[in-house]
Amino acid sequence: MFYIFCPYCDEHREEEEFHPKGQAHLSRPADPDACTDEEWGNFIYFRDNPRGIHHEIWVHAIGCRKFFNVTRDTQSYEILESYRMGSAPRITQLTDKQQS
Amino acid sequence: MTQFNRLDNGGRIDRSKLLSFEFNGQRYKGFAGDTLASALLANGVDVIGRSFKYSRPRGIVAASAEEPNAVFQLGATEATQVPNVRATQQELFDGLVSQPTSGWPSLSFDFMGVFGTLLGRMLPPGFYYKTFMFPQAAWDTYEKYIRKAAGLGRSPREPDVDTYDHLNHHTDVLIVGAGPSGLSAALSAARAGARVILADEQAEMGGSLLDSNDRLDDKPAAEWVKATLEELARYDNVLLLPRATVNGYHDHNFLTIHERRTDHRGDRAPANLSRQRLHRVRAKWVVLATGAHERPLVYGNNDLPGCMLASAVSTYINRYAVVPGSRLVLMTTNDNAYRTAFDWQDAGREVVAIVDTRAYVTGAWQEEAERRGIKVLKGKAVIEARGGQRVTGALVTGLTTDGNKVAGDSQLLRCDTLASSGGWSPVVHLSCHTGSRPVWDDDVIGFLPGKTVQRQLVAGAVNGRFALDDCLTDGASIGAEAATNAGFPAEPAIVPSARTRPETRAMALFCIPHHKRNSRAPKQFVDFQTDVTAAAIELATREGFESIEHIKRYTAMGFGTDQGKLGNINGMAVAAKSLNQTIPQTGTTIFRPNYTPVTFGAIAGRHCNDLFDPMRYSAMHEWHVKHGAKFEDVGQWKRPWYFPKPGETMQQALDRECLATRESVGVLDASTLGKIDIQGKDAREFLGRAYTNAWAKLPVGKCRYGLMCKEDGMVFDDGVTSCMGENHFVMTTTTGGAAGVLEWLELYHQTEWPELEVYFNTVTDHWATMTIAGPNARKLLAELTDDIDLDKDNFKFMDWRQGTVAGVPARVFRISFTGELSYEINVQANYGLHVWEKLFEHGAKYNLTPYGTETMHILRAEKGFIISGQDTDGSVHPYDLGMSWAVKEDKPFSFIGKRGMKREDCVRENRKQLVGIKTKDPSIVLPEGAQAVDDPNHPVPVPMLGHITSSYYSACLGRSIAMGVIKGGHNRMGDTVHYPLTDGRVVEAEICSTIFLDPKGERQNV
Secondary structure, rough: OOEEOOOOOOEEEEHOOOOEEEEEOHHHOHHHHOOOHHHHHHHHHHOOOOEEEEEEEEEEEOOOEEEEEEEEEEOOEEEEEEEEOOOOOOOOOOOOOOOO | EEEEEEOOOOOOOOOEEEEEEOOOOOEEEEEEOHHHHHHHHOOOOOOOOOOOOOEEOOOOOOOOOOOOOOOOEOOHHHHHHHEEOOOOOOOOOEEEEEEEEOOOOOOOOHHHHHHHHHOOOOOOOOOOHHOOOOOHHHHHHHHHHHHHHHOOOOOOOOOOOOOOOEEEEEEEEEOOOOOOOHHHHHHHHOOOOEEEEOOOOOOOHHHHHHHHOOOOOOHHHHHHHHHHHHHHHHHOEEEEEEOEEEEEHHHHEEEEEEEEEOOOOOOOOOOOOOOOOEEEEEEEEEEOOOOOEEEEEEOOOOOOOOEHHHHHHHHHHHHOOOOOOOEEEEEEEEOOOOHHHHHHHHOOOOOHHHHEEOOOOOOOHHHHHHOOOOOOOEEEEEEEEEOOOOOEEEEEEEEEEOOEEEEEEEEEEOEEEEEEEEOEOOOOOOOOOOOOOOOEEEEOEEEOOOOOOEEEEOOOHHHOOOOOHHHHHHHHHHHHHHHHHOOOOOOOOOOOOOOOOOOOOOOOEEOOOOOOOOOOOEEEEEEEEEEEEHHHHHHHHHOOOOOOOHHHHHHHHHOOOOOOOOOHHHHHHHHHHHHHHHHHHHOOOOOOOOOOOHHHHHOOOOOOHOOOOEEEEEOHHHHHHHHHEEEEEOEEEEEEOOOOOOOHHHHHHHHHHHHHHHHEEEEEOOOOOEEEEEEEOOOHHOOOHHHHOOHHHHHOEEEEEEEOOOOOOOOOEEEEEEEEEEEEEEEEEEEOHHHHHHHHHHHHHHHHHHOOEEEEEEEEHHHEEEEEEOOHHHHHOOOOOOOOOOOOOOOOOOEEEEEEEOHHHHEEOOOOOOOOEEEEEEEEEHHHHHHHHHHHHHHHOOOOOEOOOOOOOOOOHOOOOOOOOOOOOOOOOOOOOOOHHOOOOOOOOOOOOOHHHHHHHHHHOOOEEEEEEEEOOOOOOOOOOOOOOOOOOOOOOOOOOOEEEEEEEEOOOOEEEEEEEOOOOOHHOOOEEEEOOOOOEEEEEEOOOOOOOOOOOOOOOO
C-alpha cells in the first residue's frame, strides 16, 4: 500500500485516502472540434504504459479533494516526488542508483 | 497413552501442567510449553497424514514454519474450525481437538495408499492437465474426488464466533524476528530512543537460542534472552509482539503482522478478548532478522515418518525434551548438524552413525564425535530409507567426491530416525514480497536477499551469517544503523560472546544420487506437501520446461500452503542439474505474501456484519421501517423499495402505489439523490461545459434537466440543476453517481480550467427531499404553506421557490419524474421527519400513499424517462437515447462529450437506439437483459439486435411495458421483434415510442 505525499496537505497519508486518475500532463485539445477522429481517439483512449518513470494524477479524495501529480517508478513502485497541478516534474528519468 | 519419548529433565516445558488433547479421534497428553507437534512426537505418533498425490504415510519433519506435513484442521466445534494450522506452530492447550487434513477415507487404512503404488506411475507431473481436461464437463466430477483425496482442509460451515482487530502503527524501526540478531538489533535501536516494534512468530522470543545448548559469556543463552527481553520491556518506546508473524512486506515499508492472541488458550477466545490482530505497520526502517531454514537432503523414500531435519531433532530435544526415536542416523553436508548427534547422545539414545557426504573433513566437530565415540562415515550418503510406516534402516553408499554418483558397496544401518542436513537457506521470503529477486551466494550455498528499494536492512542468518557470534554482532550494528537512519543516532549494543566452534566448509549437495536413475529409484521427494519428486522435475525439464517459473507451475512444486519453504531450493538445484546449468542461472521463484496462512477473520477485522460497509439512511428512515418498507441498496444508501400492506404481494403493492399516485397523490423519499452546491462567478460557464445543453440564459428561480457525458460522448449521469442566484446553482445527480460526479467536476476544474472561479461542495446529506406527485399534489402542499404562491401561472413547471413548508424553511422545486403534477420539497435534513409526518397528517384525506424506488421506476418508464446506469451503460450517447433536445451543439465552448459523439462510430447507421417495447401478449413482462432477434429460427449464431433495459407491469396501462435498445430502432417503429428466453419461450413484441402515457405531457402542466 502506497504512502503518498499530498503537496497541498503537506504530509504523507495512506493510499486509502487517494484515488489514482491516470497519466498526467495530458491536456484537452484547445479546439476539440478541429481534431481528427484519430487525434481525438488518441486523446481519450491511448495512454503510455512505461517501464520506469511515470507521471500520474492522484486525487486526495478523502482529504483535501485536491488533484496533484506524482512521479512513480512503475517497476519498483517508488514514488519519487509529488507536485502540484500546473507545475512540472523535477524527475524525468531514473538515475543509475534507481535503475536496479 | 504415555509420553514415552519424553525426557525426565530439561526443555522449556512445564511438567506440572498436564494438558489433554485430541488428534484424529485419539486422546493424548502433553505439557504446557509444548507445540501440538512436540506433544505428538512425545507420544510416539509417527503417521500424522497422507500425502497429497501418492497418499504415502507422512510424519513430522520440521519444528517451525517450514513444516510441510503436519498441517491440521483444528477446532472442537463447527464454528471454530480452522484449516491449515501447522502443528509445529500451534501451542498446546487443554482440550485441543485436531484432525489430519489428508488421509481420506482414514489415516490407518488408506484407499489411495493401497492403490497409490499402482497409480504411482500413472501420476506424472502435469497429470491433471493431461488427464482431466477432456471432456471438460466431467471436471466437476473429477474435482470433487481429487479435492477429497488431496486433503486441503475445510472452512467452517457456521459463522466465526470470535472477534478480530486491526491496529495501525507508525514506527521508526520494525525488527522481524527475535532470535540472536533481532534481539541485539532491538537493543541498539531501543537504547537510542527510536520507536521499535519487535515481532516474532513464536510464543517465546529468543529464536534459535531457545532450541540449542549454546552458551553466551559462559552462561546458558536463555539467561541473556531473559535479561534482554526484560530490558526491552522496560522501554516505553518498544512494542514486543510475540506470537506475531510478519506475513507481508508491502510497498513503501508497509508491513502486516498477524498476531495470535488467544489461539494458545483455547478453542475460542475468552469473551473479553479479540482472538487475533492484524497490525498494519508503516515503518521508517525495517530490519529483517528472519534467520534461516535448514534444508533437508533429497534421497530415496525420504518422506518416511522418522526422516527429519537435523535441526528439528535438536529443537525437539532441547526445547521440548522430546527425543523422537531411539536409534539415529544423521546425514550431513556440513559441521553444524553434528550438534544433532551430540544432542541425541546427551539425551541418552543411540547414535548409529554420522554419515558425512564430505570425503576429506577433519576439524573440531569430527574430533568431538570421535571423543564421544560416535562413528563418522565420510564420503558416504544415505541413498534411501527403508521401512513401511516408519524408518527401519538407512542404505548407505559411498559417493564420488563431487557427489554426482554413487561409488562402492552399500551397507544397511538399522535405525528409526534419519536426520539430514543439506545446509541452511536464509529466510528471504519477506525481502521478495515487493519484487526484489534474491541472489545466489556460492559461499553461503543459498539465496541472500537481493537489492531492494525498500528501507530495509538484513541482519544475521538471513544475510548468510550463520555463526552465533556473527549473528549477535551483526544484529547489534544493523540495529544501530536502522535507528540512525530513522533519525536516532545509535551505537551498536555490546553483545556477549558465544565462542562458536570453527566449521569446515560445507559441501553443496542437494539430491543424493542412487544406483538407479532417479526415475527408477525409490521416490526422492523434493516438495512433500505437493508430492513433487526429483524425477518429476527432471521429467518437466525433458518435456521442455526450462524456466523455473514454468517448472513450478507444471509440477506444482512450491504450490502448497507452505509455499515450498522446505523444498524449493532443492527443486531448483535438481532442475539446474537436469538443465546442465548453475543454480543462479536457473534462478528462483518469488515468494509472495503471506509468509504463513492468515485467517480470514484477521483480514476482515471488524469490517464484517454491520460494519462491512457504511450504511446511509435518510432522515425519514425510521418512518419507513415503522411502515413496513422493503429496502433496496442503492450505493451505500438504504432506500425504500416498496411499502407492502399486510398480505400484499410485491406486484399488488406496486399496482396500488402506482394507481394511488396517478389518481390522487403519492410521496417518495428522494433524499438520497446526489446534491452538489456550485458557486462562483463562472459557475454558469462551467455548467455549460460539463452538461450537453445550454445554461447561459437559465434565470434565477428556474430548473433545467441536463445530461452529462464523458469525452467519448457517452452519457454517464443526468439530473436537474437549479439556478439559486446569478452565481449559485444546485445540481442533482443519480443516487449512486454523486461522488463520481463531484470528483469529475473537480477534475476538470482543477486540471483543465483552473482559471474558472467556481467552487463545488457536496450537500447531499444536508437536505431531506420528499417528492409529492399526483393530481392532488397542489392541494396537499397548499395546506402546508402560506408563503409560496402555488398558482399554476405563478409557480410553473420547472420553477423553484423558497418558502416555508410545515413551518420549516424549504426549497420547493416543481419538477417531475412521474409525468404528474409534482413538487419536490427540500428541507434541512433534521426537519425531514417532521415535514414528512405533517404531509401524512394532511394527506390522509387524499389517500397520500408512500411509494418506493420500484414504483418510481414504473412511473418514470410509463413516461419514457431514462435512468442513467440502467438504460445507459457507457456505450450510449444522447442521440442513441433520442434525446437530441438535450444537446446544444452551437454553444461557444466545445462541451465535454461534443467531439466524442461526432466520432465515426458514433454517427454510423444502425447504432443501438433506445425504443419502447410492447409485448404482443400484454400480460408478459420481459426479463431485463432479454436479447432481441429478428428471426428466432435463424441458424445459430442468431444476429442480436439489442436488449431490454427496463421492463415492468404497468397497472395504470393494464399491460406490460419495456424499454430497450434495438439496432437502428428509431427507424423501426411498429416493427415486430422476438425475444427468445432462457426457458425456451419466444416472446413477440412491437417496437414503439418510449412514451407510453400522456405523450403530450398534459398531466404535469395543470
